[in-house]
Amino acid sequence: MTVQTERPPSGPADVRKADGGGTGRPRTRAAARAGALAPYLLLLPACAATVLLLGWPLLKDILLSFQNLNMGQLIQHVTEWNGVDNYKETLGSEDFWRVTLRSILFTAVNVVLIMLLGTLVGLLLARLGKRMRFTLLFGLVLAWAMPIVAATTVYKWLFAQRFGVVNWVLDKLGWHSMADYSWTSSQMSTFFVVTLLIVWMSIPFVAINLYAATTTISKELYEAASLDGAGAWRSFTTVTMPFLRPFLYATTFLEIIWVFKAFVQVYLINEGGPDRLTEILPVYAYVEGVGNQHYGMGAAIAALTILLLIGLTAYYLRIVLKQEEDEL
Template sequence: MTVHSQGAATSAPQDAPPKSAGRPKAPLAGAGRTTGTPRRGRASLPSGWLPYALIAPAVVSIAGLLLYPLVKNILLSFQQVNKIELIQRKAPFIGLDNYTQLLGESRFWTVVVRSFAFTAANVVLIMVLGSLIGILLNRLGTKMRLVLSLALVMAWAMPIVASVTVFQWLFDEQFGVVNWLMRTLGFAGYEQHNWFESGFSTLVIITVLVVWGSVPFVALNMYAGLTTVGAELYEAAKMDGANGWQTFWKVVFPNLKPFFLVTTFLEVIWVFKAFTQVYAMRSGGPDRASETLPVFAYIEGQAQQHYGLAAAISVLTILMLVVVMSFYFRLILKQEEEQ
C-alpha cells in the first residue's frame, strides 16, 4: 500500500516494480558525460594511411609536373645532344664534359656575373621603391590611396609581352617618346638616338621594366604589413623624439622583418629567372651582350641546338640559386626561432 501526498491510500502488488524502473527519464544536460570520451556520432581524425592517400594526388601531380622534367634535364646534361644526334636519334653519355666545357669558358662566367649584378640591382630598387610607396599608401587619404592602388594593380596585371612592346616604343629611335622628351628638354644628341646600342643600356631599360612591373607587389604587401603596426607604437616613438627614419628603423622594420625577408626571397627568385623581359626586348642582344643565364640557356638550346649544353647551364643555374637562397633560408629559420 502506498500513500499519496494528498493522503489517499492505494493498494499495489508487492512485486510491482518501482516507478524508476519504468520509462527512463530524459537525462539532464551534461549528465553521464565523462571527460575525454568522444561524443557519439562525431567523426574522429583520420589516422594511418588515410592522410597519405588524401595528399597522394597532389604529390603525384607535382612529381609529374616538376620532378620528372628536372630528372630528365639532369640526365640530358650528361649527354651529347646536338643537331646530328637528333637526326641520328642518339644521345651518348659523355659524363661531365658539358660542365667542364661551360666552366672553362669565359663567356659563361661573364653571363654569370651579369646575371647576379642584374638581379642585385633589380631587387634593391624593387625593395626600396616598393617600401617607400607602401609607406606612402599608409599615409594617404582614402580616395588617393584607392587611386594609387588601382594604378599599381593595373601596372602589375599588365602582360609582360605587352609591357615590353610599350617600352620598345618608348625608347624607339625614330618615334620614341624618350628621345622626343630629351630633345624637348634641350639635350643634344638625341636625334634618332639608339638606346639599345649596347648590352649595358639594354639591361638598364630592362631593369626599368622589371622594377616597374614588380614594385606594385612589394608596395601593396608593405601597406598591408603597415596596417598591422599599432598606432600606439608611432605615438611612443614620437614622444621619444624619434624622426621619420628612426621611427621606420626602430618601430616599423622590427615588426615587418618577416615581410622583408620573405619578399626579398621571392624577388630574388623572380628576377634571377626572368626570361620574357630580357628575351622579348632584344633577344639577348646586341651581340648577346644582354644575356642572362635563362636566356643564355635558351639560345644555346633552341638557337644553337646544343641541348646537352643548355641542360647543363640550367642545372648550374639551379645550383647557384639554391646556394644564394640558402642564406635567406637560414635567416628565415633564425627569425622563426627568435619569435
Template sequence: MTVHSQGVAASALEDAPGKAAGKSQTPPPASGSRKVPQPPRGRGRRSLPAGLIPYLLLAPAVVCGAVLLLYPLVRNLILSFQEVGRRELITRETVWTGFSNYTDLLTDSDFWTVAGRSLLFTAANVVLIMGIGSLIGILLNRLGKKMRLVLSVALVTAWAMPIVASVTVFRWLFDEQFGIANWIMRTLGVSGYEQHNWFETGMATLTIVTVLVVWGSIPFVALNMYAGLTTIGNELYEAARMDGATGWQTFWAVVFPSLKPFFLITTFLEIIWVFKAFTQVYAMNSGGPDRESETLPVFAYIEGQGQFHYGLAAAISVLTIVMLAAIMSFYFRLILKQEEEQ
C-alpha cells in the first residue's frame, strides 16, 4: 500500500509539470493589443456639405415668409392692374385695365394731398419719438435703481397697451362733454372750451393721433437708448468732464458717436411703423372729418372697403410701398456707409 501510494503520488507529480506546461503554452493576449470592432459603414452614404446646413435650417422660415408675405404682395400687384368693383365681384369677371389705376392716381390731386399729409405726419412723429425717447433713455441712465424701475414699468405698461384700447382712452380724454382736456382748459380760465369738439378739423385730429402715436412709441426708443448707454464706459464721461464739456457737448461728442448705429436702426424702424400706421388714424375718427385726416393706408382702405374700388386700393398700396422704399433707400445707404467705416 505504501509503495503503491508512493507510485501514484510520483506519477501525479510527473504529470503535473506537463499539465502546467501545457497551460503555459498559450499565454493570454495583452490588453493593449485588443482591437475594438468598428460598425460597418453603409454603402453610398455621404454627409451633407457644411455650407449647406445653414440654408436648410433657414428654408422653413423662408418658405413660410414667401407663402404669408410674398404671395399676398404678388396678388395685390396683379389686382392693381384690374378693375374690381361691385359688378366684377358679382359676375366674377376679370377686367384688365393696364396702368389706368396708376394714371388715375398720379393725376388725382387728392392722392398727392394724402401723400404729402402722410409724409408730414411721419416726419413729425419720428422727430418727436426719437427726441423725447432719447431724453427719457438718458434719464433712465441717470436715475437710481428704484426710480428707474418705476419709470421702466410705466414705459412698458404704455408700450404693452393694445392700440384700440389706447385710442378709446384718448377719445374719452378729448370728449366734447366729459373730456378731461376741456375741463383742464376751463379750469385754466380759457374761454370757448365748453363742449369743444377736438375733432372738428383734420389737422386737430392728426394732432391728437400724433400725441397717441408718440406716447405709444416712446418706450421702445427710451428702453433701447438706456440699453445702449450701459455699453459706454464711464471713463469716456470722466474724460469729457475733465475737458470741461457740458451735457450737450458730452452727448454729441461721446454718446452720439458711440450709439450712431442705434440711432440709424431705430429711426429706420420708426419711419416704417409710423408711415404704415392705420389703426390709430382710422379708429380715432375714421379719416374724417370729410376725409381730411386720411393717410395713405387709411386712404387705400376707404377706397377699397368703403367705395368698392379694390383695384384702385391695390394700386394705392403698391405706390405706398414704392414711396416707402424710396424713403428708406437713403437710410440703407447710411447704414451701409456706417458698416464700411467700422
C-alpha cells in the first residue's frame, strides 16, 4: 500500500498555483488601499459642497473687508484697497463694542431659557402617555417646521399695536392701558418679543432630542435606584443626568451658534430699532454695510463677528472638555 504525499512545487507554474496564481498579494494590497481611501471619497462631496457654499463666500467677505467699497466704486467697477482701515475704524468704534456686549448678553439669556424650558418639556414628554405625547410632539414639530419669516410675521401680528391679539387679550383681562401699547417702542419690550419668538422656535429641537435621549436609559437603572431608596430628584441626578449630559453639551453648543446669528428675527421685528437699540452683530453688519452703502465696513464687521463666534464656541468647548476630563 502506497501513501501519496503532497509534492512541493518544482517549477514556475507550480509556484504560481501555490501563490494563488500570482495575484493574491497585489489584490489584497489594492483592496486595503481602496478600503483606506473609501472614507475620504465618501467625505469628498460634502467637503466640496462646504468649500463651495461656505468657503468661497467667506473668502470673498475677507477680501471685501480690505477694500473701500461704496456705491460709487461698485457702479464704476473700481477696486480700492485700503488695508486694515475698516478693521481699525470698527474696533475703534464705541458702537461696535456696545453691540458686541449686547449680542453676548442676548445670546446668553436666550440659550439659558431655551435649554431650561426645552429640558423640562423633554422630560415631560418622557412622562406622558402615548396619546398626550403624540399630541405634544405634533405641536412641537409644527412650531419647529414653521419658516422663520412666517413665524416672525405671525408674531408681528400678535403684538401689533392696534389690531394685535396680545393687546386685545390684555385689555379684556383688565389691563386697559395695554389696549394700544406699542411693543416695539422701547428696547426691552422689543427684545421681549424677539426673545419670545426665538425661544418658542428653539424649544422643540431641544425637547425632542432630549426625549429621544431619555429612551436610551435602561429602566433597570431606575429600579435599582428605587430599591436603594432614591427619590425622584435623586434618580434624576444620579441616573438621568449622567446620560443626558453629553446631549446637553452638544445642544448648548448648537444653540449658541444659532441664537448668536439670529438676524431674521431681530431685523424683521423692528429692523434693530428703536434708535438701533436692539441691533445685534449680524444686524449691525447689515445696516452698516448695505444700509449705509459701506460694503467694506460691513464685511469687516461680519469677519469680526465670525472670529468672535469662533472664540466663544472654542471657550465653551474648552470648558466642556475640561469637565469631561475631571469626570474621568
